[in-house]
Amino acid sequence: MRDTVLITGISGNLGRTLARSLHRTEKVAGLDRRPFAGKPKDLELHQLDIRKKKVEDVFRRGEIRALLHMAIMHDPRLSQSEHHSFNVLGTKAVLEYAAKYGVEKVVVLSSTNVYGPRPDNDNFLTEDAPLLGSQNFPDIRDLIEVDMYAQQYIWKHPEVETVILRPVHIVGPHVRNAPSNYLRLKRPWVLAGFDPMVQLIHEEDVARAMQLSLRPGARGVYNVVGPGEVPLSTILRELGRQPIPVPHLLARPLLDRLWTYRITGFPPPELDHLQFLCTVDGSKAEKDLGYRPSSTLRETIRSVLGETPAGANLSVVT
Amino acid sequence: MALRAPVESQSTAMVRFDPERPKGLLGRLRGAMEKWTLQQGGKDLEARLARLVAPQNEYGVDPFGLDLEFTKAAVAPALWLYKNWFRVETRGIEHVPAGRALLIANHSGQLPFDALMIGISMLVEAEPPRICRAMVERWAPTLPFVAPFFARIGQVVGTPENARRLLAAGETLMVFPEGTRGLNKTFEKKYQLQDFGLGFMRLALEMQAPIVPVAVVGAEEQAPALWDFKAAAKILGFPSLPVTPTVFPLPLPVKYRLHFGAPMKFTGSADDEEAELERKVKEVKARVQGMLNRGVEERKAIFF
Numbered sequence: 023m024r025d026t027v028l029i030t031g032i033s034g035n036l037g038r039t040l041a042r043s044l045h046r047t048e049k050v051a052g053l054d055r056r057p058f059a060g061k062p063k064d065l066e067l068h069q070l071d072i073r074k075k076k077v078e079d080v081f082r083r084g085e086i087r088a089l090l091h092m093a094i095m096h097d098p099r100l101s102q103s104e105h106h107s108f109n110v111l112g113t114k115a116v117l118e119y120a121a122k123y124g125v126e127k128v129v130v131l132s133s134t135n136v137y138g139p140r141p142d143n144d145n146f147l148t149e150d151a152p153l154l155g156s157q158n159f160p161d162i163r164d165l166i167e168v169d170m171y172a173q174q175y176i177w178k179h180p181e182v183e184t185v186i187l188r189p190v191h192i193v194g195p196h197v198r199n200a201p202s203n204y205l206r207l208k209r210p211w212v213l214a215g216f217d218p219m220v221q222l223i224h225e226e227d228v229a230r231a232m233q234l235s236l237r238p239g240a241r242g243v244y245n246v247v248g249p250g251e252v253p254l255s256t257i258l259r260e261l262g263r264q265p266i267p268v269p270h271l272l273a274r275p276l277l278d279r280l281w282t283y284r285i286t287g288f289p290p291p292e293l294d295h296l297q298f299l300c301t302v303d304g305s306k307a308e309k310d311l312g313y314r315p316s317s318t319l320r321e322t323i324r325s326v327l328g329e330t331p332a333g334a335n336l337s338v339v340t
Numbered sequence: 341m342a343l344r345a346p347v348e349s350q351s352t353a354m355v356r357f358d359p360e361r362p363k364g365l366l367g368r369l370r371g372a373m374e375k376w377t378l379q380q381g382g383k384d385l386e387a388r389l390a391r392l393v394a395p396q397n398e399y400g401v402d403p404f405g406l407d408l409e410f411t412k413a414a415v416a417p418a419l420w421l422y423k424n425w426f427r428v429e430t431r432g433i434e435h436v437p438a439g440r441a442l443l444i445a446n447h448s449g450q451l452p453f454d455a456l457m458i459g460i461s462m463l464v465e466a467e468p469p470r471i472c473r474a475m476v477e478r479w480a481p482t483l484p485f486v487a488p489f490f491a492r493i494g495q496v497v498g499t500p501e502n503a504r505r506l507l508a509a510g511e512t513l514m515v516f517p518e519g520t521r522g523l524n525k526t527f528e529k530k531y532q533l534q535d536f537g538l539g540f541m542r543l544a545l546e547m548q549a550p551i552v553p554v555a556v557v558g559a560e561e562q563a564p565a566l567w568d569f570k571a572a573a574k575i576l577g578f579p580s581l582p583v584t585p586t587v588f589p590l591p592l593p594v595k596y597r598l599h600f601g602a603p604m605k606f607t608g609s610a611d612d613e614e615a616e617l618e619r620k621v622k623e624v625k626a627r628v629q630g631m632l633n634r635g636v637e638e639r640k641a642i643f644f
Contacts, residue, residue: 146403249397
C-alpha cells in the first residue's frame, strides 16, 4: 500500500522536529546517513547516504506516497565539491526515483537565501524574483542549483505534485543553523549604521508548512514566512544581547581573517544579511496552502533561547 | 508578511507594547527631540500625530520598517526648517486625496530639501495627516546610518514592486520623475523641467492611482549651482558635484511655496507602447511646468 511519507535528512535538528509531529498522523520513514537520536519506535529509518544506489530500493518497494526532501546540507567548512555532490546529485537521484516509482507528492525544502540579501531588493520578494543569492556568496551555488532543479522537475513531471518551500531564517530551540547560532551569541557583531528588517520563522511553523504541502492539490513554489518582520536591532534587544558595532568596511576583511584562521564559524559573505534586506512576501502560501504561522513574533524570536512557545500545539516531547 | 489592505490594518490594530526606547544618551536625545516636535506644533500637531495609522507589529514597526515613535522625534529639525527657515507656504493642498495617490513634483536645490518639505506638509497640513513615502535611490541602502534612518521614517527603496505594494495599501507616494537630473542641474536651467522618467505613469495606470502635480517654488534658489564638476563626481562616485557659492550646498533661507494641482486621472494600459506613455507623461510635465511658471511669476521676492 502507498501510505508512507519518506523524509530525507530526517536525523537533522529540523528533520527530527518534523518527523515527531508528522508520525502521529502519517506513516513516516526516514533516510539519513546519520543515526536518529530518540527515534520513535514505529518509524523506519534507512541509514544510507542519499547518493548510494541502494536508495532506489527504498522507493522500489512502492510504499512511498510522498517524499519530503530536506537532505540539503550547508556546512561552510566543507568543500564545494562535497556540497555539490551531496546536495545536487543527491537531490537529482531521489527526485528521479520519486518520478520513476510513482510517488505522488514531492516537497523540497529550499530557503529564501536563494534570493540573497541585496541593497536593491524589493522589501517583499515574491516567488518569481531572480535567484541571485550566489552572486556575492559563490559557496551557496549548489543551494540555488537544487532549487532550480526542483523547479525544472515541476515541468518535467507534471504527474508528481511538487512543492518547493522557501522559508525565511529558521530558528527554534532545536535548530543549529547560521542565523540561530548568530542570535545565540552574547555579543554578536552588527554592522555600524545598518539595521535591516529581518524575518524569522519558528521551526514548528516550518514543520507545519511542510505538513500542509502534503495535502493533495498543493503544488508550486512558496515563500514561507513567520509572524512578521522587525529590525535586527529589535531582535537583539529582545534577546538581551550586547551587539558590537563594527564599521562595514572593516568587518569584511576582519572576518575574512578570522575565517581563514578558523576562529569563527561564520563565512564572511553572511555579513550581507546584517546589512541588506532579504525579506519576502509569504501571502501566496497563505492563500494556496492555508499556511499561517502559529507562533507570535516574540515567541519566534525568543525560541532561540530554548523556550518553547506557550500555548502552541507542541509535538516535540522527548 | 505582506502589507494588508488599509481598512483591515486599522481594524486589526495590534496591541501596542510599551515602545522600548533605547536607553542612555540616545534615548534621552530621542525624548528631547520628541518634545521639540510637540513644542513646535502644539496641541494641533499632537492631535494630528495621534491620527497617524501604520500597521504596526508588537515592536512598533510597520512591514516596511517605519517606526512612528522614532519618526515623531526625527521630524523635529525638519519641522523647524519648515516653519522658520523656509517658511513654507502651501496652496491647494486640499487637492491631495485621502488614500492612494502619486505626488509628482519638480526636483531642485542640490540636496533634496524639497522632498523633506513636501513630506512635512503631508504631516502637518494635509487631510488626513499621513507619512508620505518618497521612493529613495537604490544606493541609499548601502549608506551606513542613512539606510536605517530612511527606513524608520518610512522612506522605501524605489523599486516598482515596492511602489505597487504601498499604493495597494492606500499610501501616498512622492516621486520626482526628473531624479538627479533635476536635483543637480545648474542655475541657468532653473525652473525648467528636465526629462521625466516613465515609471510613475506605468505605476499610476496599473494601480489606478490619481496623480497630483506639485510645483515647488523656491528650492531652485536655495543652493544655486554655477558649475557641475563632472570629472570629480565621476571619481568620487557621486551623481554630480555641484559648485555653489556656499561651497557645500547648504540651503539659503529662501521662501518655499508648494503648489498642489488638481488630481489627474489617466486611463489605459501600463503595457502600452512607450510613445503612448510619453504622451501622458508630457501632459503631467506640462501641468507641473505651468504651475511652476505661474508660481515664479506670482512671487514678489525670493526670500520673502
